[in-house]
Amino acid sequence: MWAYSHHTSRVRYLDYSPEAFQTARREGKPVFLLISAVWCYWCKYFAQQTLESEEVSTYLNRNYLSIFVDHDRRMDLTRKYARGLPMIVLFDPAGQVRQSFAGALKKDDFLDVLKRVASDVRTNIAAAPPRRSGTEAIVIPSPVPVTLETYRRLRDETLNFLTDHLDTVHGGFGSGDKYPHAQLLGYLLGQYDATRDRRYLVAVEKSLEGILRGIYDPVEGGFFRYAEGREWRQPHYEKMLSVNASLALVFNQAHRTTQNPRYKRATEATIAYLQRTLYDARAGGFYGSQTADPDYYRLAPTERRAARKPPVNRDKVTAWNAEAVLTFLALGQSTGRKDLVDVALSTLDFMGQNLITEKGAFQLYDVKTRRGQLPGQLEPNAWAALAFLEGYRASHIEAYRQAAQRVLTYAKAELFDTARGAFVEDKDSSLALGANGIMADALIRAHRLTGRAEDLELATGVLAALGGAARALLVEDDDATIVARVADAVFYLRAYARVIEKP
Structure with missing residues (x-):
């Protein structure tokens, strides 16, 4: 399980934090950021054949500040930086990205990249523009009123996109992997x-x-x-x-x-x-x-x-467990298999006991420490709220309704950005269409369960705030990640449909 043994690596890694980037700036060193996963074959290959070599590890330790990111634990950073695995991002000391790529390079090729970026940083560091202090202004897209007409336009743009990107010969979407x-x-x-x-x-x-x-x-x-x-x-x-x-x-x-x-x-x-x-x-x-x-x-x-x-x-990842709960509940109900429903409810029991607190949902349950880890991320809170609400609908077990309420209460208090009208992980992060769609869906379901008007109003406001972002996504030019991001937009569209349809 290489992704969890990076502390014993020849490369001296730090965890991702503002302090790590402050150290790099103070020492005038570029930053090597690696995103890896315990289940990823090519991540292990890259670690064993390239990073653990004496030449590469020695060069990194002398010339770079190295940061390790575990894909499953920091999905917020994965969404921000990763286009594949392993993912390498090289920053200058001011925190600006100088080069990034996904994939496993051989030792000599990777050393060439490291040396070229380090040389460029040393040559240009005096002439580089000063790093802005604080946070840069974030462009807030104009809200789009939630109407049936808007929904139909977004739906039609999505369907047109899928038709355009469908591989009619081999199936799937796009012409690459x-x-x-x-x-x-x-x-x-x-x-x-x-x-x-x-x-x-x-x-x-x-x-x-x-x-x-x-x-x-x-x-x-x-x-x-x-x-x-x-x-x-x-x-x-x-x-x-x-x-x-x-x-x-x-x-x-x-x-x-x-x-x-x-x-x-x-x-x-x-x-x-x-x-x-x-x-x-x-x-x-x-x-x-x-x-x-x-x-x-x-x-x-x-x-x-x-x-x-x-x-x-x-390790038990909260969002993935919630998704499994929804699948097993749906299949159990459609096929009449009580054993599948029992698996879903047992999973909710585990989540309620180990992953949910008054401060929302943890990112995952760490098998080594036997504790939940990494609170405060948007995606696990959105998925957990949805799963507990569906579990309550299927079973009428009060503990599930209470767990959903704890998560939503935390999310509304700590993850909602009033300036942008949507849920975020921090004030500097971009708006996540998919996670906001899931959270909006949970709020709509909570409204239908309790009759609380504020939940429906908040969900509707989130959908309106992201209307411009959704339309921009569906009409922008093609790139390597567009299909995956449109797949996230499906969560937004499903929540939108729930708002405009009658219960």
């Missing part, structure tokens, strides 16, 4: 159910075929994180709780729509994988991931049974 984007597929299925427009169903079926062909594990069930190339030719073998929970839900939805038996088998095998491998039947809750191991997954089925399985990473 293929990610499953379950939220987009679920949204398209919902649009097909509402309109019976077969274009949406064809897009989903084409994508699901690519997913089954490219990242599905037919031996043990479950899905890998993504595949290289538009043809889904080479999977990256880590198995993530969030990916599998969201895909199980989409395949079940697709089976109910089409009656395709392959979709049903994939759903059942994925749920079985989650229960067998990632679910903690003793304490409740789901582990976060299973580490990538290409050699293991390339074995024949008979050889796999005798081989040692890839390790499971046992």
